[in-house]
Amino acid sequence: MGRSGAGKTSMRSLIFANFTASDTRRLGATIDVEHSTVQFMGNLSLNIWDCGGQHKYLDNYLNEQKENIFGNVEVLIFVFDLETNDRDSEYTLYDDCLQSLAQLSRDAKVYCLVHKIDKITDPEQKRNVVDSYESAILQRSGVFQPHVYGTSIWDHTLYKAWSQIVFTLVPNMATIQGNLERFCELTDAAEVVLFERATFLVVCRAMGSGPDPHPDRYMAVSQSIKQYRDACADQGTPFRSTHIRTRSYTLFIEPFTKSTYILVITADPDVEPAVTKANIEAARSHFT
Template sequence: MENYFASQRDNIFRNVEVLIYIFDVESREIDKDMHYYQSCLEAILQNSPEAKIFCLVHKMDLVQEDQRDLIFREREEDLKRLSKPLECTCFRTSIWDETLYRELEQSLNQFANIIDADEVLLFERATFLVISHCQRRPHRDVHRFEKVSNIIKQFKLSCSKLAAQFQSMEVRNSNFAAFIDMFTSNTYVMVIMSDPAILPNRNSVNNLVNKVRMTGM
């Protein structure tokens, strides 16, 4: 990228009306980030001095809520100072929609109540990271989501090596029953029950999933 910026500098920054620069609030290379930013500002100053500058401090949802205002103000002060003689306007941003998350959590709670599940987890299909979950019974393993995600990803990898495609999984013993199946085109749902008798077979869960889908949850 540095070579491209150097060789195409005049073409990239000529006649620019707006520069929007995004900073990752969790970046561990702040000095490097600031260096790139100042390089862009120098090019803007030479080629498009009237351009408007906007800086987005991104992933603010990952910062502890009581620290967000302080951290944002500190970053804003640094960026305004480094931007002189140009002026920049700063905004805090996030890809995480908390209202959507709350709505999703409520839907999972309703789903768990319908099927009398101890816990329901919703995974993103490609990465198998937890999007949301509902817990109706305490669990002592706080790292279980990460463990389940890694187990399923390894199992999917094994399936792909055999030219097979992962679709669902059922685990059952005398203490619990767990079932994983596709929920939507982009998600998987995992249902956990402490009474295995409540989960007699895959079709029963599929029917319940379809019922929830039809209700618009």
């Protein structure tokens, strides 16, 4: 939900439909509500309602269609447009949406994206702007405790925020995380990451003793793999797995469970790739 032009369809197209950031320039305004369903983590269906933000639709959502739009909501993602010249009306819309949500879906989670943060270049100023939105949002959110992120389609921030949003919906995440950490420890891996198969969003990750990776890295891996997978599909050869060995590390990306790919990085030159592959094979049954 958010005002027209805030960037809702752009973000949906990037995460769920393989658009690039520049492809979004040719998107038109969303007419009423666009529904899409993504088969997710095997048996979960993620139903996304992209609500067009033009005035004529907003009135309708908050009145005649209120029960349809705000009933049974698991997650409300409200997109604030950093470029707006009418911040008050954005906050008014936010207040109206939260009021309807409080009546019809009191247990929903709320995420607020302060979007187009790329318009500010100075990192400190970025932080200050997001902080000031956050305190204004928290003050007006009543029973809800929204998470607030600064996002942009031009860098990793959007990918990171969506990974966090979507995976609050996965019911057995604590078990998956525990299993992954154990796998990382037992195999002496430097890093292990699970990616969701359809979107290549990060499901969860476990680190060995090395330094924390750069935050852009997972988005870069995800985009490269999606492009490579599309290129394989164009050639009629389904993408299976990738294995890269350099002097300092070995990297595997393999289909893992029905709904995930696994990335395993080992930094110990004595660990033979065949051993890592066998370990991945052996671990599979613990994740299904």
